Amino acid sequence: MAANLRLAPPPEEPQALAPIPEPIGVVLADGHLPMRHSLRRLLDSELDLEVLAEAGDHAAVACEVQEHRPRVLVLDMHMAGSSSLDAVRTLSERAPETRIVMISMEEDPQFAQRALTAGAVGFVAKDLADAELAQAIRAAAADHEFVSPRVAARLNERHRTLTDHKLTQREVEVLRLIAYGHTSVEIARKLQLSPRTIETHRAHIHKKLGLGTRAELVRYALRRGLIGA
Structure with a gap:
């Protein structure tokens, strides 16, 4: 009786390599x-x-x-x-x-x-x-x-400051510069505004935050990440 012959399976097609993505x-x-x-x-x-x-x-x-x-x-x-x-x-x-x-x-x-x-x-x-x-x-x-x-963490704190106390973007900017020790005249020069306008912003900031002194503003700005320690 003839032996049963097993045919070898056809060779598999080589799989195409995945293309290397461009850098x-x-x-x-x-x-x-x-x-x-x-x-x-x-x-x-x-x-x-x-x-x-x-x-x-x-x-x-x-x-x-x-x-x-x-x-x-x-x-x-x-x-x-x-x-x-x-x-x-x-x-x-x-x-x-x-x-x-x-x-x-x-x-x-x-x-x-x-x-x-x-x-x-x-x-x-x-x-x-x-x-x-x-x-x-x-x-x-x-x-x-x-x-x-x-x-990003400090950005989030900045946004929370705007939300919590309804400060405008400009008031946050003025608050930062006050906390860094700049005078109203210096802030006005940096922001290209009049000193009178800066004084108005300062008054609004003090009122909205309920803070009376620059030292209190500095501590607030530090806690909120608006300035570096």
Whole structure:
């Protein structure tokens, strides 16, 4: 009796490998060269991020974004020359496909709020860049907002101050500057308002918060995270 022969199964078709996603293209802009080099090394260590170009001033930023059309621009909040906030507004119009993450030595929530209002989708404090910058870039590339949690907590306190005591945005701004020790004349100069207008804001702040002295305002601002300790 002939032995039963078992035919070998046909070879399986090789499975196609999943395509490797394109890295997120980044333009890195910081006017301080050692800081920019440090940030470059940080981003180069991330396999899914690719630094396409660097820039040290706003003119170079505009050129590099125009040439490379990155998915994300990392932009120093305080580069010398023209305003970075103005640059955000301009680039948001000229390169709407590029998402902007602002970086800053300042952790003041007011800076973060201004950056987001201008059109940025991220804000990272520079001393937290090691832990948070790559995360912020990935969030921005996915059209998600990212603010350093430490700054976000103070932003939330700022918003709660507005809600709890019905302070206007301008009154919160004046309160912060009072707490930092500025006079009405200095505040007027900073905010481009008249000293009389600042005095009116001061009176409203004292009345709404029920606080009588500058020392009490300072303690209140510290508790609410409106100024740094």
